[in-house]
Amino acid sequence: MTIRRALLVDQVIEHMRQQIATGVWQVGHRVPTETELCDELRVARNTVREAVRALSHSGLLQVRQGRGTYVRATSELSGALGRLRTSELRDVLQVRRGLEVEAARLAAHVGDEDGLRALEARLSACEAAAREGRWEAVPQEDTEFHTALVEYTGNSVLAALYRGFYEAVLASVITCVDPCGAETGLASHRRLLEAVRAADAEGAAAEAGAHLSALLHGHEPERPGTAD
Incomplete structure (x- = not known):
């Protein structure tokens, strides 16, 4: 029984x-x-x-x-990471950096015109939301752009890993989005896409890494004696 x-x-x-x-x-x-x-x-x-x-x-x-x-959440992995969005945001950003830097590098080797047009549409939608002040839509559009870039690589394992913690990525974007700094972030996304289009693998990887490193630096815990 x-x-x-x-x-x-x-x-x-x-x-x-x-x-x-x-x-x-x-x-x-x-x-x-x-x-x-x-x-x-x-x-x-x-x-x-x-x-x-x-x-x-x-x-x-x-x-x-x-x-x-x-x-x-859509999977146990994303559910677990979703609980980290406040106290463990740094951990999520570190995982994102690892996945997104490699995705940027791989994406630059693909050269699929249809896929590039789809990425352009994703990024344009994100830029339009920010330009029009629809800040509630920016995180979703931003996350969809990153997800589309990972899927564009054609690496099914990498895409599955990224999709597996989609909610955690979205939560990190929501936490980090800043209307005052949105122009800088979207400019970085634009440079990333241009590097992918130009088949500049190292440039694309560097741009993705710089963006995530900036987010990580902005959410580092203060150390004794380092506060302004």
Whole structure:
């Protein structure tokens, strides 16, 4: 009986993961109620509760008392990193630098015109949002540009890793975006894209690295005796 229940819990967890991974349950949306899940999967309430508890612990779901259960992230990796967006922002930026610098270097070797036009459209959308003062849209557009650049490389493993912590990247952009400094950040993005278009691998990597290093420097904890 104990083994049977454990297997059922694992099956329910896998079902929920698939619903999230395939976009049936989207980030920020409420999942079906406990009763609905019991009826759909033909399992007991305790089985559903254990599955929800496990996925909440891993960061995929978030239980809001009196309001239901919501999708928090698309994978356990992004869920874990999503919890770092305040106290461990520096860690997220370090991971981004590693991935994005390599992506910039690889992207410069691709030379696909259709892909470059798609990247141009992504960056233009981000620039337009900033120019028009739509600051609530800038982080999403910025994150989509970075994601598109990583996918443009054609490296499926790198793309999967980056997509795996999309929410953490978005959270870091939201935390770091500064309307007063947006022009500088977007100019860096523009230089990065131009380096990719010119097949300048080292220039693209340097531009990506400089941008992330600047963000990291701006979020370094103060050391004793170094404050102005």
